[in-house]
Amino acid sequence: MSSRHGPRDSRLFTYVSIGLVAGVAAFVAQQSLAEGTPPPNVQKPLNVPVSPLFPNGGAAPPPPTQVKQYEGNPTYIAAGHAIFDHYNCSGCHFHGAGGMGPAFYNDGHFIYGGRLDQIYASIYQGRPNGMPSWAQIIPQQEIWEIAAYVKALSEPSQQSAAGSPLPLPTPAISGGNVENGAALITKNGCGSCHEIPGIHNATGTVGPPLTHIAGRAVIAGVMPNTPDNMTAWISNPQAIVPGNAMPNLGLKDNDVRDIATYLYTLR
Ligand code: HEC
Numbered sequence: 001m002s003s004r005h006g007p008r009d010s011r012l013f014t015y016v017s018i019g020l021v022a023g024v025a026a027f028v029a030q031q032s033l034a035e036g037t038p039p040p041n042v043q044k045p046l047n048v049p050v051s052p053l054f055p056n057g058g059a060a061p062p063p064p065t066q067v068k069q070y071e072g073n074p075t076y077i078a079a080g081h082a083i084f085d086h087y088n089c090s091g092c093h094f095h096g097a098g099g100m101g102p103a104f105y106n107d108g109h110f111i112y113g114g115r116l117d118q119i120y121a122s123i124y125q126g127r128p129n130g131m132p133s134w135a136q137i138i139p140q141q142e143i144w145e146i147a148a149y150v151k152a153l154s155e156p157s158q159q160s161a162a163g164s165p166l167p168l169p170t171p172a173i174s175g176g177n178v179e180n181g182a183a184l185i186t187k188n189g190c191g192s193c194h195e196i197p198g199i200h201n202a203t204g205t206v207g208p209p210l211t212h213i214a215g216r217a218v219i220a221g222v223m224p225n226t227p228d229n230m231t232a233w234i235s236n237p238q239a240i241v242p243g244n245a246m247p248n249l250g251l252k253d254n255d256v257r258d259i260a261t262y263l264y265t266l267r
């Protein structure tokens with residue numbers, strides 16, 4: 001019995017072994033591929049916790065010498081500023097003022113840590129809620145420069161070194177009527193959801209306070225604060241952020257213009 005099955009068993013064993021070896025070889029090949037070339041899912045944010053570990057056995061954890069070299073250095077900060085725009089980080093971070101991605105004018109309050117090496121890691125690795133990994137796209141030295149720039153933006157004392165990349169809005173709406181705007185804000189109950197200076201009983205907390213809205217860089221966290229965007233928001237907030245808690249109030253264009261004119265007095 002065993003003599004009849006013996007050769008087949010050993011052949012089977014051989015096949016299995018070959019299969020195993022091939023499998024291991026393929027796995028090894030894949031691993032080394034992952035080190036040399038971009039993995040197919042490089043755009044997919046990596047689900048990495050804040051940690052000094054790098055994916056794919058890539059670069060070693062950043063040595064503190066780089067932190068010393070890049071942090072607060074005006075030359076690197078300026079270089080980082082230029083590259084930040086070059087790689088269109090602004091597409092999501094609006095020159096640091098925040099948009100789809102978080103703002104960097106954050107007084108050091110980063111979600112994933114505000115040390116220079118942590119900022120570097122966020123850019124290098126990507127972050128799970130929509131921040132792509134740049135490991136395969138931006139050379140490491142440039143990532144350090146961008147990190148130095150981002151860190152400078154986050155520190156009020158260093159923002160002048162970083163340059164103020166986003167001019168504060170100079171909202172001007174022609175022909176709007178401030179008094180009528182205030183009356184319309186009262187009439188339409190904006191104050192049931194918003195705190196609005198100068199409007200009686202406007203102490204709502206459902207929406208963000210509109211205190212200083214004229215000096216805000218971004219509206220509703222998604223678009224630059226320009227008069228056009230402001231009127232678009234007040235006319236039809238559901239078209240801009242579907243499902244958000246601010247209802248479309250069906251306002252006429254003239255009324256929207258007057259309301260926006262009032263809001264732009266709130267500096
Ligand atoms: C496609 C949109 C997008 C692009 C492009 C993008 N980011 Fe982000 N970024 C995000 C989002 C969204 C987050 C928040 C991720 C999270 O919360 O997990 C983020 C997070 C970050 C963080 C961590 C912030 C914190 O508070 O810890 C840094 C640093 C950062 N991005 C820098 C950059 C830089 C530098 C670039 C350009 C090289 C860039 N981002 C390009 C969307 C983007």
Ligand code: HEC
Nearest residue numbers: 188189190193206207208218219220221241244245246247
């Ligand atoms: C039922 C509650 C509600 C009412 C009523 C309401 N809003 Fe809002 N509003 C919100 C919420 C919630 C947001 C935040 C939406 C978001 O960020 O996605 C918001 C955002 C805004 C913003 C952007 C604020 C910022 O910090 O970027 C402006 C401006 C604004 N509302 C103006 C108005 C005006 C003017 C009216 C009245 C015509 C009004 N809202 C009525 C709930 C309301």
